[in-house]
Amino acid sequence: MADDVRTRILGATVDCLGRFGIAKTTVDDAAKAAGVSRATVYRYFPDGKDELLAAAIEAAVAGFFTELAVAVDDAPDLATLLERAIRVSHRMVEEHAVLQKVAETEPERLMPQLSQSAPLVKEAIGAYFAEKLAGVALRDGLTVAEAADWLARMGLSFVFGGGRWDLDDPVAVARLVREELLVAILAEPPGPAEPPDR
């Protein structure tokens, strides 16, 4: 029960960030949007706005990666999984209205918050890839942990921006993953992509 209320407050806070921005969102706004009293919000977040804000952004980030994992998890092999992860995460970022708004108008408030979550996020993504790398033949001398760390770091890098890569183009993403990203870690090249289906 308590968990539901906490989750509702955090979700409502993210909505407020989209409506009012980071600077102007207050504890009162969050309480009203969540349909609870101010006192209730303070019970879960005694340090007030700063604590609430950090928790809301952290929860949104966790939610993003959980949703992403669900979307890609049934990929038949590592290369396909990475291709889907890059394309889907790109789409999710582009379509995330609150993220787009806050990134545009208040990057100086958003980015420090994201960099707080970054170490834990990278660790979690690394652990996920370490599992996916089990049984995969890696280049001589490369450990699973090192390979997973590389995928986590570069995966995160592509979430923030595609650079010269058109992440909407399945052919470009296939080249990125199979000819450049994986070449660094696999003992054998991954081979060509399946015809794009999503």
Next chain:
Amino acid sequence: MVVTAVSPALPDLDEQQERILDAALALVARWGVAKTSLADVAREAGCSRATLYRAFPGGKRHLFAAVARRELAVAAAEVSAAFHDGDDLAESLTRALVVAARLLADHPARYVLDHEPELVLPYLGFGRIDALYDRAVATFGPVVATRVREARAAWLVEWAVRVFISYVTGPDPTFDLTDIDRTRSLVERFIVPAFAADVHP
């Protein structure tokens, strides 16, 4: 000389402007950007506020943008020269990354990264980082094209920048970019393989 031809142009500043920028940098190293006023800079530079305004009419924003521009141009020249000094691609990339990492670690403006990250992090964020990759490609593409075929130089620069940003914002004891051997290991394992076929004979 190849290095001058490929390294980025340093901004055109007169002696007075250089002195003012040096003063601003010295203060930022101590107190950061927020706490440094134009009056402080004038005092440190030993000039009048009028002189300072004449040199940088756009005020504090103009002044600190000029500091950033100059420091980045100087750093870019050193990184390009380091790349150029390598005997092969792995060596060139290693030197470039190590010089970049050491410049960052030792720089007076380090204070800003450590205490005022909100001034720098936006440039690494959604919608803005792509511009940073483009600038890096424009700056380092030419010198990198002395080692790999031109069509691939931009892609290599972007990978190197992604790696640099990742390890600078999320350090890892195994891959300390200020350490030559560790960086060479990183470069040889993770970056060079994708470009092995593109190296100039």
